[in-house]
Every structure is written in C-alpha cells, then in structure tokens.
Amino acid sequence: MMKKYNYGTAILSGFEYLLEEYPEVFVIGQGLWSPWYVGNSMTDLDKKFGVERIIDTPVSESACTGAAVGASLAGMKPIVVHPRMDFMIYAMDAVVNQAAKWSHMLGGQAHPGLTIRSIINRGGEQGAQHSQALHAWFAHVPGLRVVMPTTVADARDLLIASVLSPDPVMFIDDRWLYDQEDELPAIEEISLIDQKPNISIEGDDITIVSCGHTSLLSRDAANMLESNNISAEVIDVRVLNPFFADDIVSSVRKTRNLLVVDCGTLTAGFSAEIIAKVVENVPNDCLANKPKRLALPDAPAPTSRVLEKDYYIQSEDIVVEVKRILNK
Amino acid sequence: MKNNLLDLSNPEKFHENLDIKGIDKNTLINMLKSMILIRKTEQQLASSRKEGLIGGPVHLGAGQEAIAVGISELLQSSDRVFGAHRSHSHLLALNPDFYKLFAEVLGKETGFSKGMGGSMHLFDQESGFYGSVPIVSGTVPLAVGAAMAARMQETNDIGVAYIGDGAVEEGVVHESFNLSKVHNAPVLFVIENNLFASHMHISLRQPSDMISRFATANNIPYKLLDGNDVCAIYNAAKEQITEMRNGAGPRLIELVTYRHYGHVDWRDDVDVGVARSLDDIENWKARDPISRLSKSMIINEIWTIDEEEIYTKELDALIAESWNKAMSDKYPNMNSTLEYVYAKSNNKTK
Ligand SMILES: Cc1ncc(C[n+]2csc(CCOP(=O)(O)OP(=O)(O)O)c2C)c(N)n1
Ligand SMILES: [Mg+2]
Numbered sequence: 001m002m003k004k005y006n007y008g009t010a011i012l013s014g015f016e017y018l019l020e021e022y023p024e025v026f027v028i029g030q031g032l033w034s035p036w037y038v039g040n041s042m043t044d045l046d047k048k049f050g051v052e053r054i055i056d057t058p059v060s061e062s063a064c065t066g067a068a069v070g071a072s073l074a075g076m077k078p079i080v081v082h083p084r085m086d087f088m089i090y091a092m093d094a095v096v097n098q099a100a101k102w103s104h105m106l107g108g109q110a111h112p113g114l115t116i117r118s119i120i121n122r123g124g125e126q127g128a129q130h131s132q133a134l135h136a137w138f139a140h141v142p143g144l145r146v147v148m149p150t151t152v153a154d155a156r157d158l159l160i161a162s163v164l165s166p167d168p169v170m171f172i173d174d175r176w177l178y179d180q181e182d183e184l185p186a187i188e189e190i191s192l193i194d195q196k197p198n199i200s201i202e203g204d205d206i207t208i209v210s211c212g213h214t215s216l217l218s219r220d221a222a223n224m225l226e227s228n229n230i231s232a233e234v235i236d237v238r239v240l241n242p243f244f245a246d247d248i249v250s251s252v253r254k255t256r257n258l259l260v261v262d263c264g265t266l267t268a269g270f271s272a273e274i275i276a277k278v279v280e281n282v283p284n285d286c287l288a289n290k291p292k293r294l295a296l297p298d299a300p301a302p303t304s305r306v307l308e309k310d311y312y313i314q315s316e317d318i319v320v321e322v323k324r325i326l327n328k
Numbered sequence: 329m330k331n332n333l334l335d336l337s338n339p340e341k342f343h344e345n346l347d348i349k350g351i352d353k354n355t356l357i358n359m360l361k362s363m364i365l366i367r368k369t370e371q372q373l374a375s376s377r378k379e380g381l382i383g384g385p386v387h388l389g390a391g392q393e394a395i396a397v398g399i400s401e402l403l404q405s406s407d408r409v410f411g412a413h414r415s416h417s418h419l420l421a422l423n424p425d426f427y428k429l430f431a432e433v434l435g436k437e438t439g440f441s442k443g444m445g446g447s448m449h450l451f452d453q454e455s456g457f458y459g460s461v462p463i464v465s466g467t468v469p470l471a472v473g474a475a476m477a478a479r480m481q482e483t484n485d486i487g488v489a490y491i492g493d494g495a496v497e498e499g500v501v502h503e504s505f506n507l508s509k510v511h512n513a514p515v516l517f518v519i520e521n522n523l524f525a526s527h528m529h530i531s532l533r534q535p536s537d538m539i540s541r542f543a544t545a546n547n548i549p550y551k552l553l554d555g556n557d558v559c560a561i562y563n564a565a566k567e568q569i570t571e572m573r574n575g576a577g578p579r580l581i582e583l584v585t586y587r588h589y590g591h592v593d594w595r596d597d598v599d600v601g602v603a604r605s606l607d608d609i610e611n612w613k614a615r616d617p618i619s620r621l622s623k624s625m626i627i628n629e630i631w632t633i634d635e636e637e638i639y640t641k642e643l644d645a646l647i648a649e650s651w652n653k654a655m656s657d658k659y660p661n662m663n664s665t666l667e668y669v670y671a672k673s674n675n676k677t678k
Contacts, residue, residue: 034527035600036591058497058533059464059525086463090498125384125435125446129463299669303446304435305383306659 002183008040010152010184011173014159015042015079017187019049022077025163028055028064029081029117037083038119039178065091065116069099069168072114077163082118085172086132091116099168100143115162120174120212120263125308128300133263135211136270138170139240145169145192146240150215151200152182154238161192174213174263195239197247203233206257206322209248209274211237214261214313221318230322240270245277252278257325258291261318266295289325294318329531332538336554336584337523339611345624346559353630359401359558360625362424363393363618364636365643366417369426372647373416373433373447374594381655382433384446387414387462391556391588394617395520396421398561399488399581402569403456408474409488410467411460413448414520414587418490423455427650436657443660444668465491465498468517472508475515475578484573487515494525496539505546505578512577516568517548519582520555526591529603543580555583556617559624586612 005013018025031037033046033056046054057064061082068078082088088095095116102110122131139146145167149158155173162169169192200215201222208218215236222232233251237243252258258278262271271293278291294313302308335341348356370388377386389396392414400421403409411418416429419440432439433447441451448462458474461467468489475487495501496519508515519539523530530537543550549571551564561583568579588609590597598604625631661667 031527033601036527056528056532059494060497060499062499089463090500126462127384127444127446127449129461129466130448297665299665302444302660302665303384303449304443304660304664306435307444307662307665310662311665 006181007152007155007178010156011041014156018163025077026053027079031083032056061088061090066094068114069094069112072112078114080116084121085118086129100141111166112168113166115169117171125303127303131301136264148172148212150236161190165192176213196244198236200236201234203231205231207233207251207255208259209235210261214263217315220315224319249281256288260293262295265298267298269295271295294321330536332536342554342615348559348624359397360621362397365424366393366420378594385592386447387592388589389414389417392585393417394558395583398558399565405456406485407456408458409456410471411490413462415460419450419457422457423452430651430654437660438657465495465501468501468504472504472513472515475513486572490518493521508578509546514572515578517580521584522587527602540582548578548580550580552582555585556615
C-alpha cells in the first residue's frame with residue numbers, strides 16, 4: 001500500500017523503522033528533544049523510543065561523534081545527527097582519522113558502522129558559517145561512504161541502507177529538499193553497495209548530473225528545457241563515495257554533452273570529479289561540446305539578502321547554461 | 329546536576345539595590361546609559377524582526393547587558409575582544425553606534441561588517457572589537473592568541489573572550505584554558521552563564537551549573553558573581569584586569585544571568601518544550617540589571633527619574649531615526665561576494 005510522505009516525514013519513517021527493527025540502533029546529536037533543529041524529520045522520536053535511545057547532547061560535536069565511533073566498534077549502530085554541517089567541523093577527527101581509517105589500518109578487522117546524518121542548512125541570511133555544503137570534502141576520504149538523497153524515497157531508503165551498512169556513512173540531506181512530497185511503498189531494505197546514480201529523466205541532447213538539492217533544480221530545468229525542444233537527461237548521483245560513474249559515462253556517450261551542477265563551491269568541488277571521470281572514460285571524439293559545471297562561486301555565503309539571492313543556483317541558471325553549451 | 333551556584337541561579341534572589349559605593353558618578357552614569365542604549369537597540373531589533381523587516385536571525389541578549397557594560401568600562405581600544413552569536417551588547421558596550429548595527433543587521437554596506445555579516449558576524453577593530461561569529465566557541469582560542477600577541481608586542485593589552493555556558497561544552501574551550509595558563513596569556517574569559525544553550529537547561533547538559541570549576545581545574549584565578557549587578561562586575565573585573573595589565577596570566581569571571589527573550593528572535597520560548605516559564609522570566613525581569621542600577625543611583629541622589637526620562641526620550645528618537653536611515657541605505661555591490669574573499673594588498677615585505 002502506498003502512503004504519502006514528504007522528505008522530512010520519509011526520514012522520520014526511516015528512523016522509526018530502524019529503531020523498531022534494530023535494538024542496537026540509537027541516535028545522538030544536538031536538538032533531538034527540540035522541534036527547532038531538524039524540521040519534521042525526527043518529531044517525537046524521543047517520546048516513542050525514550051531518551052536513552054534518542055540522546056540530545058551538550059554542545060560537543062567532537063565528543064559525540066567520537067563516542068558514536070566507539071559505540072559502533074562495540075556492536076551498536078549509532079546515528080549521529082549534526083543539524084548543520086558547519087557545526088560538525090569540530091568532529092572531523094572522529095570522521096576522517098578514526099571512522100574512515102579503522103577498517104583499513106587494522107587489517108579489515110574493525111568496522112565503525114556508524115551513520116552521520118549531516119544537514120546542509122542554508123539561506124535565511126545566515127551567512128558563511130551556517131550554510132556550507134562540504135560533501136566534496138567527505139567524498140575525498142577513502143573509507144567513508146557518502147550518500148546524498150534527493151528524492152523522498154531515497155531519503156527514507158538510503159537512510160536505512162546507510163545505517164545497516166557495516167561501514168561509516170555520511171548521510172547528507174538538505175533542508176531545501178524537505179517540501180517535496182511523494183507516495184512510498186512499504187519499506188524494503190536495500191544494500192548500500194548496490195546503489196548507483198539514478199537517471200531521473202531520460203533525454204537525448206545533454207546529460208545534466210547533480211546531487212542533493214541541485215538534482216531537484218536540474219529536474220525542474222529539464223522540464224523547462226522541454227518547451228525549448230531540448231531533451232535533457234538528468235542523473236542524480238545519490239552515492240558520492242565510492243563513486244560509480246559508469247551510467248553517467250554511458251549517458252554522455254549517448255547525449256555527447258555534459259553539464260554538472262553542484263551545490264558546493266566550484267574549485268576542487270565534486271563537480272570536478274564527475275567531469276574528470278567522464279572525460280577519462282568517453283572516446284576521444286565523443287563530446288560535441290566542452291563539458292561545463294555550474295557551482296557556487298568560490299566565496300563563503302554572504303548574508304545580505306541581495307548577495308545571498310545571487311549566490312545560490314536556481315533552475316533558470318541551469319536552463320541558461322544548457323542553452324549556452326548547445327548554442328541554442 | 330549539582331546546584332553549585334546556589335542563590336546565584338535563583339531568580340527570586342538579588343532583587344535588592346546595588347552597592348554603588350566606590351564607583352565614581354560618571355562611571356555609573358556611563359554604565360547606566362550604555363545598558364539602556366543596548367536594551368533599546370535590541371528592542372528595536374526584536375520588533376523589526378517580528379515585523380519581518382530583518383531577514384536573518386537575531387540572538388538578543390536583553391537582560392544580560394550588565395556583563396558587557398561592566399567589563400567594557402575597563403577596556404582600552406587596543407584590547408582584543410571576541411564574541412559569539414549573541415554579541416550585540418559586546419560590541420555596543422565598546423562602540424554605541426547602533427546605526428551601524430542596524431545597517432549590518434539589514435545587510436547594508438554602511439554596517440559594521442560592510443553588510444557582509446549581519447547580526448552574527450560583527451566587527452569593529454577600532455574600538456577593540458575583533459569579531460564575533462556564530463560557531464559556538466570558535467573565537468575562544470582566537471582570544472587566547474590575540475592575548476599572546478599582546479604579550480609578544482610588549483603592550484599591556486588583554487584579550488577578552490565572551491563564552492556562554494553552552495560554549496564550555498566544546499573541547500576547544502578547555503584547550504584554550506590550558507594553553508592560556510601555561511603560556512601566561514593575558515586573556516579574560518568572561519562566562520555568561522544564562523543557564524541555557526538554545527533549548528536545553530544546563531541541568532540536562534552538565535553535572536554542575538558552575539562553570540568556574542574549569543578555572544579551578546586549570547589553576548586560573550576566577551570570580552563568580554551575580555551577572556545582573558554591573559557594579560559588582562565592574563569592581564571584580566577591575567581587580568582582574570589590573571592584574572593582567574601588570575603581567576598576570578589568564579583570569580576567568582563567571583556571571584550568572586538570564587536572557588529575557590528566547591534563544592533566537594523575539595519570542596519567549598516558553599511553549600516549545602524548554603524548561604523556561606513565564607514566571608521565571610518575570611522573576612528574572614525583576615532582577616533586571618538596568619532598573620536595579622537606576623534605582624540605586626536615584627536613592628543615592630546621583631541620578632533622577634527626570635534625567636532618565638530625558639535620556640530615554642532622546643535615545644528613542646535617535647534610534648527611530650537611525651533605523652529609518654539604515655533601512656534606506658544601500659546594499660553592498662553585487663561584486664562584494666567575490667571581492668572580500670582574500671586581502672587586496674600584496675605580500676608584506678621587510
Ligand atoms: C559548533 C556549533 N554547534 C552548535 C551550534 C548551535 N548553537 C547556536 S547557539 C547555541 C547555544 C549556545 O549556548 P551558550 O554558549 O550558552 O550561549 P547563549 O545562547 O546562551 O548565549 C547552539 C548550540 C553552533 N552555532 N555552533
Ligand atoms: Mg547560555
């Protein structure tokens with residue numbers, strides 16, 4: 001039976017499923033007993049599952065994340081929640097030096113299977129330290145799986161897959177995705193290692209690749225482009241690390257054009273990795289035009305409303321860029 | 329949680345008049361006027377945010393003015409002061425230019441940070457305000473470093489770090505305490521203990537409500553007082569800052585207070601599952617730093633109700649005028665986003 005969800009309640013249902021089915025799952029992070037921090041994505045979990053399993057914490061990102069790594073080594077399945085990605089920069093050692101490294105450096109014997117839910121939360125004139133999308137940083141760390149769900153279904157199903165994965169996973173959601181609605185079937189567990197980029201709209205003229213919120217924008221743009229007789233194929237990356245580019249390469253072989261759209265800043269961003277993988281893997285004469293990327297300017301987020309509006313990408317920008325690439 | 333603060337955290341205590349003896353009249357008047365100015369500036373921000381005229385969050389510190397005012401009265405413009413997300417008072421106590429604050433909060437190029445920072449990112453180095461940022465505890469080690477620099481530069485300047493009770497839960501604060509002590513950095517750690525970190529009372533976060541226990545742990549001399557008594561703050565900080573200017577290392581001062589508004593913006597936050605009641609707020613308002621000083625000065629005949637009325641009336645008019653001016657100011661140029669990422673000047677050469 002199908003049930004209606006929005007992105008936030010889909011995450012909530014993922015949490016409920018995990019907490020009901022797996023006694024070793026617990027959640028730790030700031031704001032879990034408050035309606036302020038995480039939208040509607042964790043409402044009343046503390047009441048339903050108790051404050052021992054839904055742990056609101058002191059302002060201690062580093063210790064909480066490290067503690068979750070430790071708990072995972074001892075057989076638990078922790079989910080750490082960082083209501084804003086910027087705040088978890090204090091926790092980078094636990095993520096990068098510890099969680100991501102233990103399996104490899106200890107001969108595959110230790111597996112910190114924690115999930116870190118980190119929320120990209122920006123806009124509202126909050127500025128440089130309350131807006132960052134650092135998925136490219138995390139994708140640069142071998143040993144760390146990085147997931148960015150765009151759709152309502154992925155919000156729920158990739159959360160469950162992340163938590164059930166034996167490896168450390170960064171599950172990155174974006175507050176700008178929360179309004180989407182969809183009907184979802186009953187939960188079926190999927191395996192994270194089988195997850196690949198998803199072709200969300202098929203097309204022939206150009207391949208647009210993006211992840212997270214920009215995948216939503218790319219879909220909107222593709223719909224707008226249709227009325228200009230441009231048929232865009234839209235691919236949502238979903239899993240940034242390990243990154244499987246085969247389907248993206250096949251798509252570009254078909255469309256012979258590529259635009260990558262990313263919600264991080266441009267230089268050394270994930271957009272560069274996508275283009276590199278494609279260029280390395282398509283035949284010499286495949287590309288009809290130079291591939292392009294659209295990302296945030298190489299600057300922190302400004303607060304002033306006029307600058308902020310200009311800073312972020314909108315669907316119209318994608319439409320313009322596609323036409324420019326195709327000379328239309 | 330252990331209630332080590334005892335009466336200091338009890339809003340029904342400390343309602344009596346202040347002991348103003350030993351502080352000269354001009355200092356008292358300055359401090360009173362400064363607190364009133366900060367309060368009224370924030371009231372303007374609260375109502376404008378409520379009306380939707382301000383696009384970004386404002387973390388208001390109404391009720392806590394005595395702390396910044398008592399400390400700043402003792403600072404010199406070459407000192408190095410660092411704040412956090414709730415820093416309007418920290419800045420205005422050094423430079424009362426509310427027009428520039430309004431412009432900043434509205435994202436206008438005439439603001440303290442040229443419209444690039446808003447309420448949470450403030451800057452005014454000329455007055456000693458090195459900067460405030462909303463990453464909790466982010467500036468604490470910076471204040472230590474600025475104090476170490478003061479020592480290397482052979483000045484008698486000090487660093488000042490404003491730190492919330494929530495902020496001490498970040499590990500970097502403890503590294504900063506330790507580092508400052510072993511390197512004898514003249515930094516004053518000002519603990520604004522308002523018993524809350526966003527939605528959580530300190531009893532849900534720490535085993536004791538007394539932050540100065542960390543001073544003891546690091547062998548840093550400290551004082552613990554009512555944060556709504558500007559005279560006590562002034563006297564205690566005077567002693568500490570004098571020692572620091574004479575070569576002593578770090579000092580910590582813990583000031584127990586309460587914010588009248590909720591965590592962010594104009595609301596009371598009594599109806600969102602926070603251990604905070606209207607009664608608490610009323611009691612804390614009766615322990616108000618401004619009215620307590622005003623009354624004490626009036627009783628001692630160094631201030632009158634009339635004088636206060638004249639001052640607040642003029643101030644109201646100036647605030648209204650400045651607000652309107654800031655509202656009609658220009659936004660930054662569109663190229664500002666890229667313009668300020670790096671310094672414009674070339675490398676420093678010998
Ligand atoms: C690193 C980091 N973690 C979390 C937050 C969210 N946050 C903003 S203010 C705040 C509470 C801070 O409490 P406290 O230091 O007591 O200052 P107060 O708000 O009481 O003035 C929190 C948790 C943040 N801004 N930065
Ligand atoms: Mg506090």
